[in-house]
Amino acid sequence: MPSSTQTSEADTGQTARSSTVVVAILFAIVCLTWGTTWLGIKLAVDTVPPLLAAGLRFVIAFPLLYLIARAQRAPLLFPEGQGGLFALIVVLYFALPYLLINAGEQYVSSGLAALLFSTMPVFTVIFSVVILREPIWATQLVGIVVGFFSLGMILHEQGVGFAYRSLFGAAAILLAALLHAYCYVTTKKRGAAIGIVTFNTLPIGIAGLALTLVGLIVERPDVSQFSATSLGALVYLGTFASVGGFLAYFHLLKQLSPVVLSFVFLIFPVIAVILSGLLEHRSVSPAFAGYCVVLIAAFALTKLQIGRLSRARA
Template sequence: MRTKYIVPMLFLSVCLIWGTTWFAMEVAVTTIPPIMATGLRFLIAAPLLVALAKYFEQPLLFPKGRGYWVPIVAVFYFALPFTLMIFGEQYISSGLAAIIFANMPIVVMLASFVFLRLRLVPHQLLGLLLAAISLSWILVNEMAIGGTSYAIGIGALSGAVIIHAVMYVMVQKHCKDIPVLTYNALPCLLASVLLLFVSGLVESVDMSGFAISSLAAVVFLGVVASVGGIVAYFKLNQVSTPFTASLCFFIFPIVALLISAAVNNSGIGLQSMLLLAPLFMGILLSKAEPALWRKGWRKLTVRPVKKCPACLAEELV
């Protein structure tokens, strides 16, 4: 199949996977405690990631001298942020959760500025300012509507975004040569064991009360979101550019909002909806390479480039 067909198919797949992931988390947590739900998700995903690593002949173990990164990734990439995400969805809609997480590129850029001394050009600074103001306005609007419960959910999702961003920077610095499946397989398995152990200690788990819909959502998260999302996004970065792949961050929140509105008849206020335009414009400005303004859209978006496989994992939902 020609690249011109592969790229839009992969792009659509990633947007749909990421967009539906948030609704699946919302469904999963209705009858399954958040730590247990996240642990089961990774318990399902881990064997599939191990099998894929074997199939593509990628090592399961981290390179010698960097094995200590396995528990770090397990806790700070998998266990903690993903638990915060699903915990937060007990208090806010899946659409609003997706909007918060869509700001990942902005937070990654700020973390890179702080820890990697990344130089920001003027249009990126403008984008950061525009996105920050728009998101703050949206969150203030939604907290005024939802009250304390929304504040808890927004805080949990914001914490997850910050942890992911810092992990991205650390991976850029220390683990950028580790293959994507190696980076995910064993840490995912370790995260599942840790989460299920902690769940047994702190959560009141009644497995007889698990709804079929919640169990199906967990299976979806384990197979489609955790494994399919990795494969689709990694392949998209191989055959397109990082900028093209980053455009998924504009589409998947819309998918999540549409699903939330259609299924739960819930979403965000009209003013918040209108603020999505400057928010996404800010993200676009911050992510756009300077070449976009010099060479034009087509030249930038069709040129394949290579990107650190381990770093790609940090951009996944």
């Protein structure tokens, strides 16, 4: 018969393997849900105006997040003295960026939108240098330069020139990525002690309510024109993409290093491009595919800290 020590070691090994499998499944869920988000937005704004679509997505997500907050006994309000940060998160993290994304996806493909938004970690590096006085590394600088060159070539390959409609769509999504990066860095500086559930629940509810009301007043939507596909996409975005992806991502934050987990932002654009090509009937040229590979590889370089070019200030 096996000894108690052998049994204990076997149980430990089995637990470790089970944990690895769970982590792998959750990582895949995050990549798939966030990769399909862009197609979901594209389908949602097909018949639902962008302001209203952004608001309804959050209105759907809020009750689920509220239940999670109650179950975890997490506070809904930010700590005293953090009212300014709370307003910033409501406006610059939820309301304005998602309005820009929904508006932008009316003029560019869902795959291109995901690639544009994948610049967010690069903007985070830049804001970290400017706001947090963190050092910048040679690999990060090379990755930023090569990455944005590749992005420019991708826009050229996709025909996004100086035509107002397509240029507006690309600029709107890039601005959304920049705003998200600014909020991440500002939160790191001013609100690192705020819990993840607290950070998201009430801001997403207020942003959703505000966007929905403004959308109803400004856009005057004809509800009879909303398709079942668009409404289904909104339900998917509010539940699986927002809440499901959110839970999986922040569970992984406790299991993986931030550097490893940040590669999610390099994987989900690939999924989005593939889905965009399949379901939006857009051909993917060899040049476009090549620039996508260079873009993702360049942005991966920004996660390697080799060759310090500046030092953090006290």
